[in-house]
Amino acid sequence: MPRPLIRTALPGPEAQKILELDARFVSPSYARDYPMVAKRGSGMWVEDVDGNTFLDFAAGIAVVATGHCHPEIVRVIQRQAETLIHMSGTDFYYPLLAQLAEKLAAIAPGDFPKRVYFGNSGTEAIEAAMKLARYHTRRHRFIAFLGSFHGRTLGSLSLTASKAVQRNGFGPLLPGVSHVPFPDPYPIAADPGGKGRTCAGVEAIEKLFKTSAPPQEVAAIVVEPILGEGGYVVPPPDFLPELRRLTERHGILLIFDEVQCGMGRTGKMWACEHWATVPDILVTAKGIASGLPLSATIARADIMDWPAGAHASTFGGNPIACAAALETIRLIEEKYMENAGRMGEYLLRNLGDLPEEYDLVGDVRGKGLMIGIELVKDRKTREPHPEARQEVLRRAFEKGLLLLGCGEGTVRLMPPLILEEEHAAFAIEVIRQCLKEVASADGRR
Numbered sequence: 346m347p348r349p350l351i352r353t354a355l356p357g358p359e360a361q362k363i364l365e366l367d368a369r370f371v372s373p374s375y376a377r378d379y380p381m382v383a384k385r386g387s388g389m390w391v392e393d394v395d396g397n398t399f400l401d402f403a404a405g406i407a408v409v410a411t412g413h414c415h416p417e418i419v420r421v422i423q424r425q426a427e428t429l430i431h432m433s434g435t436d437f438y439y440p441l442l443a444q445l446a447e448k449l450a451a452i453a454p455g456d457f458p459k460r461v462y463f464g465n466s467g468t469e470a471i472e473a474a475m476k477l478a479r480y481h482t483r484r485h486r487f488i489a490f491l492g493s494f495h496g497r498t499l500g501s502l503s504l505t506a507s508k509a510v511q512r513n514g515f516g517p518l519l520p521g522v523s524h525v526p527f528p529d530p531y532p533i534a535a536d537p538g539g540k541g542r543t544c545a546g547v548e549a550i551e552k553l554f555k556t557s558a559p560p561q562e563v564a565a566i567v568v569e570p571i572l573g574e575g576g577y578v579v580p581p582p583d584f585l586p587e588l589r590r591l592t593e594r595h596g597i598l599l600i601f602d603e604v605q606c607g608m609g610r611t612g613k614m615w616a617c618e619h620w621a622t623v624p625d626i627l628v629t630a631k632g633i634a635s636g637l638p639l640s641a642t643i644a645r646a647d648i649m650d651w652p653a654g655a656h657a658s659t660f661g662g663n664p665i666a667c668a669a670a671l672e673t674i675r676l677i678e679e680k681y682m683e684n685a686g687r688m689g690e691y692l693l694r695n696l697g698d699l700p701e702e703y704d705l706v707g708d709v710r711g712k713g714l715m716i717g718i719e720l721v722k723d724r725k726t727r728e729p730h731p732e733a734r735q736e737v738l739r740r741a742f743e744k745g746l747l748l749l750g751c752g753e754g755t756v757r758l759m760p761p762l763i764l765e766e767e768h769a770a771f772a773i774e775v776i777r778q779c780l781k782e783v784a785s786a787d788g789r790r
């Protein structure tokens with residue numbers, strides 16, 4: 346395996362020029378953790394504008410599922426670009442749109458007919474799911490979870506409850522949205538007898554029904570089967586099945602946001618398959634087209650009953666993105682989904698003992714290639730340690746490993762699904778080294 350190569354101080358001279366340009370002209374709302382200025386990517390690797398090479402454990406925020414510039418993906422993109430770049434599925438037909446819809450309907454969970462709406466981003470797919478849920482049920486309320494991230498446009502932002510800065514100054518948001526805690530097994534590890542807490546989220550919803558959100562008015566409950574941006578939290582096993590039973594009792598739609606955890610990342614095509622729970626509407630984006638902008642809102646056919654003209658997008662389901670998606674799904678089904686499960690186990694096996702080695706590490710958890718390492722100031726109170734997390738990200742960058750954060754103090758690992766053991770071994774080595782340095786700078790074990 347080639348090793349990362351850091352040949353300049355970071356950021357290097359060429360990177361600095363781009364950072365200056367960016368600082369003058371680009372929206373200051375983007376929050377970058379460190380100054381990585383990418384020039385080209387190949388497989389697991391990214392080269393910056395100064396010729397430094399990094400191992401990529403961020404995958405463009407879980408987007409380049411098949412790695413950077415996978416040759417088969419490049420081939421289908423090139424071929425499609427020479428054939429038809431745009432037509433607009435809103436006003437015309439083309440084979441790829443219908444073919445991809447057929448494929449997604451076949452692989453989405455649930456043994457019933459489905460229909461697919463296409464957008465360009467996760468947030469658009471959530472907007473479509475919210476509008477569809479309102480239209481179909483003629484109810485207006487939604488229930489979502491604290492810590493969840495569903496996007497930043499005004500509808501999806503009303504569901505998002507991950508970081509206050511994402512909402513601050515943008516209100517009033519959509520009325521009728523209530524949030525309840527996402528059930529988090531972390532305290533249960535400290536209190537093994539605390540079974541009652543496993544379905545804390547469901548109990549909180551039942552309380553809402555009796556107090557502020559009459560179930561007859563609730564259109565849908567929206568949930569990430571594994572919390573992404575909010576901290577890579579894997580819920581307790583009974584959570585999704587309990588939610589399914591609750592929604593069925595009240596005629597409420599269940600929407601799974603699989604924008605981050607879907608498309609093979611957890612070792613199954615959809616994260617909800619780990620709990621054998623089928624939603625009414627499933628939302629996917631990010632990894633679906635290996636880097637081209639595409640999202641899909643996949644619903645039971647009897648629910649997607651809105652009429653012509655009710656909802657559409659000029660660019661959604663662009664032919665090049667659809668071609669890339671069909672090839673991405675083929676590759677994920679053929680080998681990368683299975684690889685994600687196997688490599689995820691390898692990473693967890695080799696990182697799982699970090700909490701015993703470092704007081705700084707509160708928890709290591711995840712499924713497949715969606716793994717969180719939670720850094721804490723105090724393991725019992727679980728006070729997060731954002732400063733230590735930022736320091737780990739920075740040091741890893743300087744050692745040639747690209748990582749991102751999530752939650753308040755968690756490091757997230759979400760490499761492309763093509764990851765091999767030697768890449769994983771290198772990442773483990775860097776992460777251990779960074780933790781050692783940060784812990785000793787913090788005066789801790």
Ligand SMILES: Cc1ncc(COP(=O)(O)O)c(C=O)c1O
Pocket residue numbers: 406465466467468469471494495496497569573574602603604605606630631
């Ligand atoms: C679970 C989840 N839903 C929705 C979104 C929004 O996706 P996008 O940034 O493509 O709008 C994200 C983005 O991080 C996400 O992780």
